[in-house]
Amino acid sequence: MATRIGLLGRWAGDNVDAPRPGCSFFDGFALRHDSPPHLLYVAWGFAPSRSGGVYRLLATANAFARKGWDVTVLTVPRDVFERSTGVDPSLESRADTRVRVERIPFPHEETNLDLRTWGAFRAHAPELWNGWKAWQTARVFPEPRYGLWRPELERAAERIHAERPVSLTIGSGNPNVVHTAGLHLHERHGVPFVMDYRDTWQLDMYSGRRTLSPKSRGAAWERRMVAAADEIWFVNEPIAAWHRELYPEWAQKISVVSNGFDPEFVGAPTAPRTDRGEGLVLGNIGTMTSQTPIRQLVDGWIAARERGALAQDRIDLFGYLGHQGDDEGRVLEQIARVQDGSVSYRGAVSKATIAEVYARLDALILPLGTSPFMTSGKVFEYMATGLPIVSVHDPRNAVSDTLQGYPAWVPAESLEAADVADALVRVAEIASTQTLEDRQVARAWAERYERARILDPIAERWRADIDARGAA
Structure with missing residues (x-):
């Protein structure tokens, strides 16, 4: 079950768990004009994760909340970070109180190193078990350790959209599976979505080589998402230029959204x-x-x-x-x-x-x-x-x-x-x-x-875009 933190408190007479009556998102592609737009922000390493990207995640969610958006963050349970990246408890209080955080299940058997909990198959043949788990994951989404999260993300995105229509989805990778929530809502309901790459999927940052074969399932998934996305963000110009060359037909979607300081x-x-x-x-x-x-x-x-x-x-x-x-x-x-x-x-x-x-x-x-x-x-x-x-x-x-x-x-x-x-x-x-x-x-x-100088104009621009779509 998802854990929810914070109250939106701005859904015109609704409580935090009730769906909004009388509003179909795709009737005119917008929420009612007296309601704020709703951002679904998908971010695996959200606070209290101590990973380096957590500050960009916090800043993005806070910027949209500051500019009048209702923000729902979709992330993983805290104990996942305790077993992987580690935690910085001081970070969680840095999220804007208007941001709702939903922590949904994350399949994490591969990160479980407690031998007492292993089944007989894994305990007696760990290499075979690892191979079987990799095959199982690749069938769902071709990203080791993270791909099995895709069904949970899509179910949660569908539920959240049914409760409160989503105006925009932003997925901040890595892992790259976060982008499947935005793709799902786009293909099912026409919701625009943004792919925010803190890291890259196909570019080896040190060698400059492409890491996936053009015919691989991972490359096919990324191409499908890039084709559907409204915007693709990278953190610097060299990375953005590499991807414009990789995807010349969608180069106009690719831009630099720099990191910054808080x-x-x-x-x-x-x-x-x-x-x-x-x-x-x-x-x-x-x-x-x-x-x-x-x-x-x-x-x-x-x-x-x-x-x-x-x-x-x-x-x-x-x-x-x-x-x-x-x-x-x-x-x-x-x-x-x-x-x-x-x-x-x-x-x-x-x-x-x-x-x-x-x-x-x-x-x-x-x-x-x-x-x-x-x-x-x-x-x-x-x-x-x-x-x-x-x-x-x-x-x-x-x-x-x-x-x-x-x-x-x-x-x-x-x-x-x-x-x-x-x-x-x-x-x-x-x-x-x-x-x-x-x-x-x-x-x-x-x-x-300063992050606000970078992110606030983006939140304002997208709000104007959502309003324009609703008025069309």
Whole structure:
């Protein structure tokens, strides 16, 4: 059974569970003019998931609620996150109180590692069981681990639409199965839908290769959804351009909806630390995986200190070690190479306390994997602090375009130790003399990426479109 959180309270005399009388959505393709439009927002990793995409999900739901939409979020039960991505309990209260969250069942046998609950087939032949489960999933929807969610999504979307006609569906992937709810309502009832890709389905972000055969079931499903969707959003221009080339006949539907920052999480720029003269603190905040160049960062740090630079300074690393907490990138092993203790791992940080952590830092380190398609949600929050930022990533990364023009940005010319060392020294020089006014100037430049500036116009545009369809 779905769990519902929050009250809409604006359905002209209805309670939250009652269908609206006298309103057929497709009679003129709209709700009554005295009722707000209804957004169905499908998002697997909604709060309290601690995945990086959760902030875009929260911001999108909140933006539509702020602009007068009734918003229903369709997601999974909390215990799914406890077994997979982990949870940040502080995030759940960040959803607008007008947003209704429905948590529907999610088939998750593959993530259940408790041997006591396994059946005889899985316990005695786990490889055969995995193959059978993959075959079963592919028949429903060709996405490993997630495809079996499709029937639950379609049933829930149909029920929600019957209770309160849906004006627009947005699915925010990954997983890509979230888009099936919008496709279902579109094909059954003509409801417009948007595909919001935080990640991509067919593009390997690191190699730039297409990961699915054009004749595969996954490619066929994506083509079907792209053909039917009203809009397709990607987070940066290189990814959008790749997909325009893949789907030239629908290129006009593809646009960039950038990530951004949430002022309530970051706070206002703070004054520099009064004791920074005794040693600077450079910090990185974010999940560190095998793709994060921590080894190269440590190489550069050691090289700089061997030159006699940064002698009083230190690096503090915050965040999760791998998506599953397994330190897949061997971060602790790399830290141990710095024998003087000037590089430390400080653990994860909740969003409720992240502004306090930024206030204790003098400069920020941005280590990212190598790819011209690579983007980062963290960079927007970094810019919002006004602190100096040192990029420890390949200059070809798409995030370089985002940072171009930021007043306190220092890019490493390459990931070679000497170039990383040079960049660390330069950012320390900026951090040692930066003033509060300097930080405020940098924040003013970054405000173009405030999420409300990105998402509010979209919510307004779609409301005008829905109203126009109703008046037609």
